[in-house]
Amino acid sequence: MFPGLKKTKYIELDTQSYFHEHPFEKCPSCKEILVQKQLRDNLKVCPHCEYHFRLTAAERLTQVVDEGTFEEWDAELTSSDPLSFPGYMEKLKKARESTGLKEAVVTGYGEIDGEPAALAVMDSHFMMGSMGIVVGEKIARAIEKALDQGLPFIAFCASGGARMQEGMLSLLQMAKVSALLNKFSQARLLYISVLTDPTTGGVTASFASLGDIILAEPGALICFTGPRVIEQTIGQKLPDGFQRAEFMLAKGFIDLIVHRKSMKATLAKLLRLHPRGDRSARSRTEFHGA
């Protein structure tokens, strides 16, 4: 019809597979677009604003525990549906599929720069790290194993609180874990809790707040009642930074804020400062004996 006109030719770019091969992630804090690989190499900390991305339990273990030393405990424990709560089984199934985990906490033995420790690492990607029977039980067993073997215990907290779908059975896990931590403390064993984003509700109101030493990652939300509920209660917006790690440090509830890149070294140092064995008078006699 129009012989003089050339038909425009378009080249089709396969963007889908390009982004699949070079995935990006947007920093929720500074909105910068980051290349995932670079982000991973930077311990999942935004290179522009130092925002600490939430880690999976596996990523946490890789960052903190010496390669090849981790031995998982009670990996087979899975939640049932004790109250036959509507929709719970489907939610559990979905969480298992999307995370590849059986529950919201991974426990086990590991070495940190050669220092042995019992570990509990929560994963907020699994039903917001909520604590039901299995989470409580795995942490309780980890404390008992540490008690048995005279190991220090380190808990990385990340949780929305007690799991609603298991009702009071969840709430009472707070008492369970706290009771064991009391025994653990009386045995003069070291418990370090590390508060990561987010540490809230029933976990804050139990083991997260009971560490001999409490560390936190920069910017982590640490609270009992979440900011949204407080805003509803008081009818106004909360100031920026309220309930963040820096705020909680200023209020006196945290020993130290530790950047992810120095987490492993800090933990190793703390472990070395608490030599294992008889804690009664050894260091004094050694000192005098020298």
Add this chain to the structure above:
Amino acid sequence: MLVHERNFTELRKRIEELEVFCRERNINLSSEIKLLCERVKMLEEEIYQNLGAFERVHLARLLERPGAMDYIQAIFPDFLELHGDRAYGDDPSIVGGLATLEGIPVTVIGNRRGSDTKENMKYNFGMAHPEGYRKARRLMQQAEKFGRPVITFVDTPGAYPGTGAEERGQGEAIAQNLLVMSGLKVPIIAVLIGQGGSGGALALAVADRLLMLENAFFSVISPEGCASILFKDPGRAAEAAEALKLTARDLYELNLIDEVIPEPVGGAHRDKPGTAEKIKERLVYHLKELLQKHPEELVSSRVARYRKVGWDYL
């Protein structure tokens, strides 16, 4: 007042009117009226026996329902209140002090709320701040020092969700209570008399014996909160209340509490002295049993009790 209670009051008023009417006209219907009264009574008992979970939640929240102070005054006429956490202040929404039960000195602690709006403002609707939990802890440790058993009356919608509470470490305050209570070397009996609102209630309820009034509830989250988060619809609170298994009977069946203390038909507020008397009797019974135990045995069986929570479902 609950809808049921209003209906029954209305019904009774009608029957009275009928009686007056008969007397005035000299009509003898007394046997029929007696029968009617009995049927009303039976119907009332049946309805209250089978209340839904959310109806019990409403009952537990009634303003006229007796609170910790009512029971403390009735059971411990010699109660002496002690104040303050020795660090920040005195939280009026937690009451604590000394008293005797059958001649035995005890420490008594409870959540305090008001019986009208003005009082409720003063007591912050029974929602404690960290200093309240720390006062409770101080009094418990004092009880341990002097070998006094601890009795708590739990009745709170929850720990206060506000800025001051967060700044002063609501989570830490509750966590410390759980830890200290789990290892306290004196008997602890907790009585849940009304609302058991999550962690804020648990902070006074780690005990050797957990007793619950028939219409009290104990829940990980309020039914309204659960419905709006999980069902995305706060209107489905009744459904959430059922699902959460929060009534005294549910929790007894789940083996999480030791005893359900029956209430008069219609709820504890219908007979305050009678309910207090019943609570006192059960307190004395359990205290006598617990006082037989050596402190170490007491603590180890308390720890074992919480250690086992959920084992039936693993």
